[in-house]
Amino acid sequence: MEYGKASFLKGRISVCRQNFFSRLFKERIFGKCDSCFFSAGATGALIADPYSAAPRGPSRMAASRLPILLAVAFSSLSCILSHSNREMWFQDLFPPNTCPINAKANTFYGIMFDAGSTGTRIHIYTFVQKSPEKLIELEGEIFESVKPGLSAYADQPEKGAETVKRLLDMAIDAVPPHLWKKTPVVLKATAGLRLLSEEKAQALLLEVREVFEESPFLVPEDSVSILDGSYEGILAWITVNFLTGQLSGQNQHTVGTLDLGGASTQITFLPRFEETLKQTPGDFLTSFEMFNSTYKLYTHSYLGFGLKAARLATLGALDMEAVGGQMFRSSCLPKQLEAEWHFGGVKYQYGGNKQGETGFKPCYLEVLKVIKGKLHQPDEIRGSSFYAFSYYYDRAVDTNLIDYEEGGVLEVRDFERKAKEVCDNMERYNSASPFLCMDLTYITALLKEGFGFRDSTLLQLTKKVNNIETSWTLGATFHLLQSLGITY
Ligand SMILES: O=c1[nH]cnc2c1ncn2[C@@H]1O[C@H](COP(=O)(O)OP(=O)(O)O)[C@@H](O)[C@H]1O
Ligand SMILES: [Ca+2]
Structure with missing residues (x-):
């Protein structure tokens, strides 16, 4: 394009x-x-x-x-x-x-x-x-x-x-x-x-x-x-870098973007090192010209790795053919929970591990199965800062990690800390979404084990830049x- x-x-x-x-x-x-x-x-x-x-x-x-x-x-x-x-x-x-x-x-x-x-x-x-x-x-x-x-x-x-x-x-x-x-x-x-x-x-x-x-x-x-x-990743990257003034002038310090949707997730950044370009599969790189500059971006959209699709994958319910009245259980859900969930026009029955374990540790292992080895990990991003929005933002707001209006800067480890707090005290978070533990654990695992970010990687959680979405x-x-x- x-x-x-x-x-x-x-x-x-x-x-x-x-x-x-x-x-x-x-x-x-x-x-x-x-x-x-x-x-x-x-x-x-x-x-x-x-x-x-x-x-x-x-x-x-x-x-x-x-x-x-x-x-x-x-x-x-x-x-x-x-x-x-x-x-x-x-x-x-x-x-x-x-x-x-x-x-x-x-x-x-x-x-x-x-x-x-x-x-x-x-x-x-x-x-x-x-x-x-x-x-x-x-x-x-x-x-x-x-x-x-x-x-x-x-x-x-x-x-x-x-x-x-x-x-x-x-x-x-x-x-x-x-x-x-x-x-x-x-x-x-x-x-x-x-x-x-x-x-x-x-x-x-x-x-x-x-x-x-x-x-x-x-x-x-x-x-x-x-x-x-x-293009979803590239266009979001353009929006953020345009609104923050990074596509102008000589000293461009573009920022990478992370979008976590319901069904897919995108990572996009402008590689700074030749090594990154060499190590990256060709279909993760897209060139485009804008504002009199040519940008060769690293971008990838992972279909099925959005927050809600990941819930289904963790529950083992992603394959829609297999649904038929089955109850899907997870250690990431409150023990006594049994409920129904509609997504993409399909009804799912899900619940907690009545007899078995619950909490962060078993939940993390469950979620890891969905992520481990499935995502490309560019070395360059480990120490970089990224803009993160969509469900990264929403879940950070839900757990008071950031303010709804202001957003804020978090480290990757903040999501892990919050995931532990929620998963190991599910009864305290009863009134929130039953998926809160699973969602936070997924976000933690996606960032660390999926993309390979460090615990200390900074994320700018942003809903609007200069009042534009x-x-x-x-x-x-x-x-x-x-x-x-x-x-x-
Ligand atoms: O205009 C927007 N500004 C900020 N966040 C948005 C906007 N539109 C959607 N979102 C966020 O995107 C997430 C939902 O993802 P979406 O429904 O777009 O799934 P998809 O990208 O996988 O199709 C929610 O966290 C929602 O808050
Ligand atoms: Ca979206």
Whole structure:
């Protein structure tokens, strides 16, 4: 995939003032770029699950008071501002403040759907161009999600497409009517659909395509598809490194990214050593050009190694044929537990080891069977720091390792410490998810035994960077705008 000579990036990208009020989904966000400071108008209770289908108040995007201006100076991306009232590890990397004051804006939108294995999400990005010769700005993002994901509708594709339509109605509300025809809409599905049969996946995609065709938006060719796993990693890497200003200027200190989804997991980084390139299998390396630079990235997507797929693998239930009323037991679950769990449209019965062992040690051994020897371990990453998001973030929040809004920096050993604490005291964590012990143990084993990270490896747990979701969707939107020749 070529990302190079990104003419649409000949612009300034900024994230400016956001005001909020509710309409559809009780929520609608206006972007107004007349200041470089987030004026977080509304504040309120934090919401525990950022991706639930339930409507939420305006506080969700309002809590960050991080003022930002990310800029692309004609054909080379550069970040020209970041003030922060809190410590961020990339803080020093932002050059000094410059702030556009001309508020007369020409606004563009891009709509990107992420059809993930556990939910479907809409990202509506707003870009502003103040005059043809001026730099373009990424003004903000409107984000909403529904659960479950499309793959849960494998046998009811029309119902699945209906969930997409509900989210798309939100875009109809957010994008001004005179821009509908110029606003591209795209859906990319990830591991949930990759795991379905070709026939079922295509039926779902076809229904979604019909929803798009009936909408007033610009529907590009190939607007509904399954995203290749390696692009999922690359596009998330672009998003994070773009938002943190790492793709600009001479001194690029790009950061590696770790995404832990429900059904697959990705690792992506820019190798620094020739040795790494030599030792890496060819299909783990992908070259692309962006912001006038060529990057040869190490990236791999492990299908079936997402958090929820790993639960099934640990329980020995990954092979769906074998399900038929069987009870799957694990030492990672509370002893007396017997329950049902739905994933990917399939019902599983699972429970604790009533007679046998429970706790961290036996659980770790169980989980190791799923991981040991299955992942490539690049030497170079052992001492590097990585950005980690998705379920790494969620489980760290669930166990108070990090704050929901702020995120934070953890060492790999923090996950292990927490896993031990939870697994060896399951009765104390009864009210939390019964899978908490298994999930934390899996994350620990994945990081240490899977990828080969050190106990002391630093992880920057991040849900949003500069108030934009850390998701592959922003990278995908850049690519979309470029391929459509929507230049700025
Ligand atoms: O836009 C986003 N920003 C941050 N995290 C996200 C976003 N979208 C999904 N996630 C996280 O991804 C995880 C679910 O993975 P997903 O459903 O995408 O599975 P998949 O990637 O295996 O298809 C959850 O932890 C959810 O919080
Ligand atoms: Ca995902």
